[in-house]
Ligand code: UDP
């Protein structure tokens with residue numbers, strides 16, 4: 001157990017990664033609850049905050065925390081890149097033999113980490129918290145989330161464990177696996193499931209947010225859901241082949257019907273309504289198809305540009321302890 005204020009060991013046993021976006025009012029409370037748990041269960045630890053371009057007092061508070069406890073470090077982005085990318089940066093910079101990802105708003109009870117670590121010591125490499133209920137979210141959000149998981153289950157290339165989110169412990173081996181995945185559209189929940197390793201769920205009760213409000217608007221969540229589906233399924237692209245086949249089959253039948261009708265009953269002018277309806281229907285289908293192509297092409301564009309995943313504006317850590325970054329990962333090479 002290291003003493004508060006002492007220089008942290010270079011490779012602590014446990015790293016806690018906390019993505020933070022405008023959470024100044026939650027950080028002190030989080031540290032107060034987290035530190036005793038960590039001191040009890042780990043031989044050494046570090047808490048790594050990833051400031052996702054906060055515009056409030058977050059960095060000010062983090063500086064204070066870093067000064068009083070050197071085991072608390074921070075990486076601050078040049079702007080808001082999103083929680084998924086903040087987590088990726090956390091995994092890049094954390095040094096522990098196991099890494100726990102936790103929200104800053106105390107919705108994830110720090111005490112659960114003890115159960116995570118126990119499972120890790122039993123040999124599990126991917127220990128995920130499963131939410132017991134989602135009462136902390138609005139009913140609409142709960143309903144949409146459930147729908148999303150149902151769709152993902154059906155069409156995604158990996159299953160997602162029920163109720164599993166970002167609150168989890170990852171062994172160093174799992175972390176290295178995640179770091180080797182260079183994709184820019186990062187849907188962590190899918191990535192965690194994709195890497196596999198010996199996994200187990202630990203149930204936990206989602207608490208109310210300590211202070212502030214959720215940083216996810218419905219717009220952000222929709223974007224996130226689309227990212228998730230499109231990075232783990234090509235079905236939206238392929239389904240149009242089948243739709244096309246069915247529509248062609250119908251149009252052949254229709255052609256046959258109209259030919260027969262013309263032969264038997266002669267030319268019949270009415271048919272305006274069915275014409276307009278079918279034109280509108282197929283125009284809609286075509287636009288939708290184009291839109292879906294666009295979504296994928298946009299993602300391909302983002303990948304081929306090979307921009308860094310994030311940009312670091314500031315770091316709070318002891319210079320002597322800076323570890324060399326993995327040069328193969330583009331995001332890891334972008335520190336100022
Ligand atoms: N967060 C982040 N970047 C963002 C949005 C959120 O780093 O763009 C962090 C946020 O500070 C918190 C965690 O992600 O620590 C979960 O966010 P929030 O509580 O708003 O999400 P919810 O609990 O509603 O899913």
Ligand code: MG
Pocket residue numbers: 103105107209214
């Ligand atoms: Mg929250």
